[in-house]
Amino acid sequence: TFTGGGVAGTFSSTVGLSITCSNGLINLSTSTIGSYVVTNTILASGGCPVVSATSPITINPSLGASFTFSGSPYCQSSPNPSPLLGVGASSGIFSSTSGLIIDSLTGQINLLASTPGNYVVTNTVAASGSCPGTSASFNITINAVPVATFSYSGNPFCQNSGFPLPVFSGAASAGVFSSSAGLNINPSTGQINLAASSA
DSSP states (O other), rough: OTTTTTTOOEOOOTTTBBBTTTTOOBOOTSOOOOEEEEEEEOOOOOOOOEEEEEEEEEOOOOOBOOEEOHHHHEEETTTOOOEEEEEOOOOOOOOOOOOBBBOTTTTTTTTHHHHHHHHEEEEEEBBBBOOOOEEEEEEEEEEEOOOOEOOOOTTTTTTTOOOOOOOOOOOOOOOOOOOOOOOOOOOOOOOBBBTTTTO
C-alpha cells in the first residue's frame, strides 16, 4: 500500500521472502516464516536521484490443529490416552460430546470415568498472530470392560442331577469355559455333564 504519493519501483528483500519485483506482491505460502524488510527502489530519472523506502513484514506460521489417538478402540480399563499432535499442530481446547471425560487443555481422556460409546473429539486452536483459528476432529471408541461373573444354581450337585448351565451376573457373557481334570464341561456354553464327571 503506497503512501504520500509513492509508486512502484523495484521491490526486493532478503532470502526467504517470495516477492514479485515489479509490484511487491508477496506469496505467503511459498515464503519462509520470519520477519523481513522489503525495499522499494526507484531508479534515477529526469534529473532525480535514486530513491528508496522500506517497510517491515512478518510472516507467522499457519495454525494447525490435527491430532490422532493411537490405539482406538479403547477398553474402559486401558491406560488413559493422550492425543498425538500432527506436524505443525498445537494444542488448543479439546472437547467432545457428553459422556466423554476429557482434559480440555491436554486432551487426555479418562477412560474409566467415561461412558462406553463412540465419540468425536475436537481440538480448537484460537486465532493468533494474524492467522485465523482452526480446528480438527478425530473419532474414538470406548468399549466396556468385559464381565465374566457367573455361578451354577443348585451347587453342590448330585452326580446324576443332569446338565447344569452357568447363570451370568448382570452384563456378563460367555467366553471360554475350563476347569481342572475330572470335570466334563462344554468350553463354549459352560454346561457340565455331571454323570461323565468325577465326583
